[in-house]
Amino acid sequence: MSATIKDIAKAAGVSISTVSRVLTSSQTVDQEKKERVMKAVRELNYIPNNNARNLRRTQSQTIMILVKTIENPFFQKIIHNISKVLMLAGYSVEIQNVGKSDDEIAIAAKEAKNTNPCGIVLLGGSFGYTEDNFKSIAVPCVLVTIKAGPSVNPDLYSSVIIDDVAEMRKSTEYLIGLGHRRIGCIYTKTQEADTPNTLRVKGYMQALEANGIAVEPQLIGTPLQGNQNGYEFGFNSMIRLMERNPDMTAVVAMSDVLAIGAAKAVVASGRRIPEDISIIGFDGTDEAEYWNPSLDTVVQPVDQFSQKTADALFQMLNEQKTSHVVLQCNLLNRGSCRPNP
Amino acid sequence: MSATIKDIAKAAGVSISTVSRVLTSSQTVDQEKKERVMKAVRELNYIPNNNARNLRRTQSQTIMILVKTIENPFFQKIIHNISKVLMLAGYSVEIQNVGKSDDEIAIAAKEAKNTNPCGIVLLGGSFGYTEDNFKSIAVPCVLVTIKAGPSVNPDLYSSVIIDDVAEMRKSTEYLIGLGHRRIGCIYTKTQEADTPNTLRVKGYMQALEANGIAVEPQLIGTPLQGNQNGYEFGFNSMIRLMERNPDMTAVVAMSDVLAIGAAKAVVASGRRIPEDISIIGFDGTDEAEYWNPSLDTVVQPVDQFSQKTADALFQMLNEQKTSHVVLQCNLLNRGSCRPNP
DNA sequence: TTGTATGCGTTATCAG
DNA sequence: CTGATAACGCATACAA
Numbered sequence: 167m168s169a170t171i172k173d174i175a176k177a178a179g180v181s182i183s184t185v186s187r188v189l190t191s192s193q194t195v196d197q198e199k200k201e202r203v204m205k206a207v208r209e210l211n212y213i214p215n216n217n218a219r220n221l222r223r224t225q226s227q228t229i230m231i232l233v234k235t236i237e238n239p240f241f242q243k244i245i246h247n248i249s250k251v252l253m254l255a256g257y258s259v260e261i262q263n264v265g266k267s268d269d270e271i272a273i274a275a276k277e278a279k280n281t282n283p284c285g286i287v288l289l290g291g292s293f294g295y296t297e298d299n300f301k302s303i304a305v306p307c308v309l310v311t312i313k314a315g316p317s318v319n320p321d322l323y324s325s326v327i328i329d330d331v332a333e334m335r336k337s338t339e340y341l342i343g344l345g346h347r348r349i350g351c352i353y354t355k356t357q358e359a360d361t362p363n364t365l366r367v368k369g370y371m372q373a374l375e376a377n378g379i380a381v382e383p384q385l386i387g388t389p390l391q392g393n394q395n396g397y398e399f400g401f402n403s404m405i406r407l408m409e410r411n412p413d414m415t416a417v418v419a420m421s422d423v424l425a426i427g428a429a430k431a432v433v434a435s436g437r438r439i440p441e442d443i444s445i446i447g448f449d450g451t452d453e454a455e456y457w458n459p460s461l462d463t464v465v466q467p468v469d470q471f472s473q474k475t476a477d478a479l480f481q482m483l484n485e486q487k488t489s490h491v492v493l494q495c496n497l498l499n500r501g502s503c504r505p506n507p
Numbered sequence: 508m509s510a511t512i513k514d515i516a517k518a519a520g521v522s523i524s525t526v527s528r529v530l531t532s533s534q535t536v537d538q539e540k541k542e543r544v545m546k547a548v549r550e551l552n553y554i555p556n557n558n559a560r561n562l563r564r565t566q567s568q569t570i571m572i573l574v575k576t577i578e579n580p581f582f583q584k585i586i587h588n589i590s591k592v593l594m595l596a597g598y599s600v601e602i603q604n605v606g607k608s609d610d611e612i613a614i615a616a617k618e619a620k621n622t623n624p625c626g627i628v629l630l631g632g633s634f635g636y637t638e639d640n641f642k643s644i645a646v647p648c649v650l651v652t653i654k655a656g657p658s659v660n661p662d663l664y665s666s667v668i669i670d671d672v673a674e675m676r677k678s679t680e681y682l683i684g685l686g687h688r689r690i691g692c693i694y695t696k697t698q699e700a701d702t703p704n705t706l707r708v709k710g711y712m713q714a715l716e717a718n719g720i721a722v723e724p725q726l727i728g729t730p731l732q733g734n735q736n737g738y739e740f741g742f743n744s745m746i747r748l749m750e751r752n753p754d755m756t757a758v759v760a761m762s763d764v765l766a767i768g769a770a771k772a773v774v775a776s777g778r779r780i781p782e783d784i785s786i787i788g789f790d791g792t793d794e795a796e797y798w799n800p801s802l803d804t805v806v807q808p809v810d811q812f813s814q815k816t817a818d819a820l821f822q823m824l825n826e827q828k829t830s831h832v833v834l835q836c837n838l839l840n841r842g843s844c845r846p847n848p
Numbered sequence: 849t850t851g852t853a854t855g856c857g858t859t860a861t862c863a864g
Numbered sequence: 865c866t867g868a869t870a871a872c873g874c875a876t877a878c879a880a
Binding site: 168211213214215216217218220221239242245246249260261262263265275276279281282302304395397398401426427429430433452453455456457458459 | 509552554556557558559561562580583586587590591601602603604616617620622623643645736738739742767768770771774793794796797798799800
């Protein structure tokens with residue numbers, strides 16, 4: 167068995183409480199004893215047992231990041247950034263992947279008791295949170311890319327999001343501005359109630375309506391079937407859209423992954439981008455930038471997402487204050503969309 | 508505060524030991540009492556505290572997955588699969604991301620004491636493990652995609668790998684077989700000692716030598732500078748290779764991400780794939796399949812990786828037996844390589 | 849400033 | 865089959 171606090175105490179010739187004080191720097195300790203303790207820690211290669219700590223502590227120093235579908239490359243960047251910031255601030259970070267079909271709220275509640283984190287970051291998922299959910303979680307939560315329902319008291323949580331409706335509307339209106347009228351919409355129609363995707367479709371529709379263009383169901387994505395991955399789905403969905411709408415000149419996708427799948431379908435069917443079909447994605451991933459040709463996209467501000475999330479978390483932890491920030495996206499024209507002649 | 512085992516015991520009218528026995532199904536319990544306990548668990552929404560469990564348990568039921576650079580899409584699939592298998596077997600799974608520049612061995616040792624997992628899966632990283640490392644970790648380890656040094660007693664750990672040298676040699680010889688002679692090699696030359704990349708470069712060289720082609724340094728990748736991502740690096744590296752080797756007709760990349768970056772550079776410089784430059788990646792990611800055009804690649808058997816890793820883990824956990832398996836890859840010709848006229 | 853003693857929620861041991 | 869009870873490793877109120 168490895169060294170415990172007891173061993174350190176013995177080796178340093180002090181009591182375990184003194185060792186604990188040195189390690190947590192909770193109280194001032196005699197300098198000379200402090201050094202003896204540190205020396206023992208080094209020599210015995212002592213690492214405090216987090217289980218015991220979290221069990222005893224009122225507040226652990228662990229942040230849990232719950233990611234809905236870690237496959238999303240956009241999330242990965244955020245995870246990476248947030249982890250770095252939090253670890254620098256002295257927290258240990260744990261990541262949990264939540265399957266597409268898992269109930270992230272239930273898992274959050276479970277994890278909250280399981281690992282006793284002092285804060286939870288919820289990355290992705292749907293908008294279904296209720297007040298009871300937060301009460302059962304009972305740990306400061308920051309929702310990233312999603313919000314709780316409108317009836318939920320906003321003081322119960324923090325959030326960092328974008329305005330999905332407005333951003334997708336912007337994306338669609340960009341195509342409309344280029345003269346497109348028959349604009350397809352690639353998205354995964356799932357069972358779930360309110361996801362960012364749902365909102366984005368709403369934005370797509372709003373854009374059409376505001377410009378006097380009829381919303382046609384046959385231009386809007388197909389339901390997800392089987393367990394296709396994002397690329398596959400985008401591909402199949404696009405094939406179907408092109409078959410049913412020969413006059414379609416442009417397409418908005420709800421994500422870059424879907425956009426790439428759709429773009430591949432365009433090329434596979436012998437059409438060209440952007441000469442025959444204009445296409446724009448959403449997220450701003452490297453994958454879209456390095457695709458051939460580079461795809462236009464609505465860039466989500468990853469760095470801001472990370473920073474604001476960490477900020478919100480610290481604010482909840484230290485000042486018990488919640489916050490809700492809405493970030494701006496940036497439409498990036500890389501040449502995969504062009505005026506409709 | 509939420510319900511504890513004590514509350515359940517009281518509610519069910521039994522002792523806490525009985526509750527524990529029901530929950531861990533470690534011993535037979537009277538059927539009627541068992542049901543009373545289960546009912547109380549349900550009604551009080553009881554969730555056992557893992558910290559306390561792991562603290563007390565000789566062997567926790569948690570598997571830790573340590574991933575070196577979670578950004579790698581190949582790793583993500585493995586994580587996903589392994590998690591599923593392990594959770595189905597009743598383990599809880601924790602994922603920890605290890606930064607590119609972090610020392611995964613030190614972190615593994617720390618986590619081993621921190622969270623007291625019953626097993627650790629090490630995904631990626633380098634080949635630098637020593638016997639002391641495993642002794643300090645003191646928890647069954649399965650190394651995935653890497654192995655420990657040759658001097659390390661193989662009974663100290665399990666591993667699931669591919670033969671990086673042979674597979675990359677196969678890839679290179681495929682190009683040679685197509686008549687290519689001036690073949691570039693895209694890889695990130697890092698400080699680290701032995702990574703899969705290093706071995707793959709070795710395979711590339713072996714292929715050339717075995718076929719009487721001189722190995723030329725100017726055809727081999729550039730060192731990584733700054734913090735470019737994989738795509739960016741592949742792109743820049745390829746640009747430089749093309750400048751310095753106008754007669755280069757083909758390129759092998761150490762990963763699909765690098766291959767995509769390189770392919771983008773080919774296109775950006777006005778050349779065509781495969782007419783002007785043949786290109787082949789490594790990994791078999793969806794990204795390479797959905798690129799335009801689809802890229803040839805050496806497919807790593809993701810599903811087998813996941814399955815074998817889980818198998819190896821179970822074998823270590825249940826029978827204290829280590830195993831070392833080497834998987835076969837599959838060269839996939841999708842049309843991004845063609846005979847050199 | 850320091851040490852002693854108690855308890856966090858569980859599982860394991862032991863005697864019934 | 866069951867119920868007390870002692871650990872697990874640590875942080876902290878309390879006493880010194």
